[in-house]
Amino acid sequence: MLRREPKRDTPARSRLRPADLFSEAMAGILQRPARTVLTVLGTVIGVGAFTAILGLTATTQGQVSTDFTVLGATQVTVNDVGDNTEQAEPTMYDFPPNADEIIDHLDGVVHAGVRWQAFPSTPNVSGGDDPSVDQQIPLTVYAASPGYLQAIDPTVQQGVLINSFDDTRHLRVAVLGQAAANQLNISNLTAQPAVFINGVGYTVIGILADDQRDPEDLLGVFIPDQTVLENYGPPPSQNPARMLIETKLGAADLIAHQAALALRPDQPDLLQAVAPLDPHTLQNAVDGNLNSLFLLLAALTLIIGTVGIANTTLVAVMERIGEIGLRRSLGAKPRHIATQFLTETTLLGTLGGLIGTALGIAVVLSVAIANHWTAVLNPATTLPAPLIGTLTGLLAGLYPSLRAARIQPLEALRR
Numbered sequence: 452m453l454r455r456e457p458k459r460d461t462p463a464r465s466r467l468r469p470a471d472l473f474s475e476a477m478a479g480i481l482q483r484p485a486r487t488v489l490t491v492l493g494t495v496i497g498v499g500a501f502t503a504i505l506g507l508t509a510t511t512q513g514q515v516s517t518d519f520t521v522l523g524a525t526q527v528t529v530n531d532v533g534d535n536t537e538q539a540e541p542t543m544y545d546f547p548p549n550a551d552e553i554i555d556h557l558d559g560v561v562h563a564g565v566r567w568q569a570f571p572s573t574p575n576v577s578g579g580d581d582p583s584v585d586q587q588i589p590l591t592v593y594a595a596s597p598g599y600l601q602a603i604d605p606t607v608q609q610g611v612l613i614n615s616f617d618d619t620r621h622l623r624v625a626v627l628g629q630a631a632a633n634q635l636n637i638s639n640l641t642a643q644p645a646v647f648i649n650g651v652g653y654t655v656i657g658i659l660a661d662d663q664r665d666p667e668d669l670l671g672v673f674i675p676d677q678t679v680l681e682n683y684g685p686p687p688s689q690n691p692a693r694m695l696i697e698t699k700l701g702a703a704d705l706i707a708h709q710a711a712l713a714l715r716p717d718q719p720d721l722l723q724a725v726a727p728l729d730p731h732t733l734q735n736a737v738d739g740n741l742n743s744l745f746l747l748l749a750a751l752t753l754i755i756g757t758v759g760i761a762n763t764t765l766v767a768v769m770e771r772i773g774e775i776g777l778r779r780s781l782g783a784k785p786r787h788i789a790t791q792f793l794t795e796t797t798l799l800g801t802l803g804g805l806i807g808t809a810l811g812i813a814v815v816l817s818v819a820i821a822n823h824w825t826a827v828l829n830p831a832t833t834l835p836a837p838l839i840g841t842l843t844g845l846l847a848g849l850y851p852s853l854r855a856a857r858i859q860p861l862e863a864l865r866r
Contacts (some may be wrong), residue, residue, distance in 0.1 A: 477798070487799065490763045494803025494840045495810065497753030502811025502836045509827040510819055525561075526664060527707045528725045529694040529714070544685035544692055545721040546714060548677075551598035553713055554694070559702025564599025567692035568592070569679045574649045576672060578635030590631050591671045592648055594679035594686070600626060602697040603664045610640045610657030617656075618675040621682075625653040628669030632658045646672060651682075664695065703727050753843055760847035764796050768855045779860035789856035793848045800844015804837035811836070 531545045546565050547553065554563035569592045576590040600612045608629060617624050625646055627637065637644050637655060645652045653674055662668045686692050694714075698706050707726035711719040768775070775788055812828065819826035 490760050491799050491803035493755045493759045494800055494843050495807040498804045498807030498836055498840050499810040502808050502833060503814040505832045506811060506815035506828050507818060509829055510815060510824055524727050525698045525700055525703055526727055527696040527698060527703050529710050530723045531691040532723045533721060546692055550694060550714055551596050554696055554710060557706055557709055557713060559699045559706055561697040561699060562598050562602040563694060563696040564596040564602050565676055565692050565694045566593050566595045566599045567686040568690045569594040569683060571687050577647045578637050588634050593671050593673050594676040595673045596676045599695055602695045603662050603668060605659045606661035608658045608660035612657055613675050618677045621678045623653045624656045626657040626673040627655055628659050628671050630669045631672055757843050757847045760796055760799055760844055761851060764792060764848055764851035768851050772858060775855055775858050776860045785856035789852040792852040792855050796844045796848025797841055800840040801837060804840020807840060808836040
């Protein structure tokens, strides 16, 4: 007679439902709030910096300074390069005497003029009636044609600029930059003050309050170029003359091609014209360099955040060995333990990514409002930003979760 064997109960399969996984991960995160805040701080800073950098870059690209663009696009410089095939001359001045007039006749030119440093070394300049040694101040003295002082688009504080009469008559007159006038204690031209350059007197006829194209000029003293040529000779080869040309908008490239030939049709190679850089090309180059630098800093911050999350999670694994052993003894699989810790770090990274993105957007909006700009945020880079935090947390939790999964139940319970 056959006997029926009693039916044996099969052990229930160990499962970890997503809802249970999420609740356990949140419990682990909220167990120590202070540690959690410090853990996500690196991710917050990294993602916030990433979002703010891209947002500020896009915003500033839309707010290119009109003044800078116009000034840069309407300026041509002509340099005296001399004859490179022969030995350098002791002096070098290859501009014709009427260089200003020649360039002024080109269509599209507003003002043009020549300038160079009048003395090989810095001369002693003093103000007042007595050129005594103890009052002498080292200032840069420039030889300038009348057109140059007009081409720099100056703001005249007092007096007038050097004109063609002063230049052709070789008069001893001078125009001071505001900084130079302050050092010489000259603030009023009513009494016709004079400056003494190496003991030679020059009547001050004007003071510049501003210079749109070369602010360095405000530190200098300008005297007519023909006066310098007559009394001190042409500029030395180590400090050649250069011409500044102010053009109408859109005419700079054409003037740059015509200037050398117009000035020296016999030897145009003696002069070299430099056209302005394209503002957009220059801006893109600057933005690219700044982006690379700041994105590198953001990446380093994210790496620090990743290491911080990994280190904190590893410490948490060591502290929760007893919990891990109990779960394993109750039937939890190694993959369940690994998944739980990996979920915790991923949630931490996601939380840091969301907070960092919000802070980055807030920074962009604050800067735009403060400067009366239009904020520009590219959805293609802003919306995926929290995923950077998620990926950071995921990578940070790989090693600690694998470490937790390898803990054996008996070993854990013994501790």
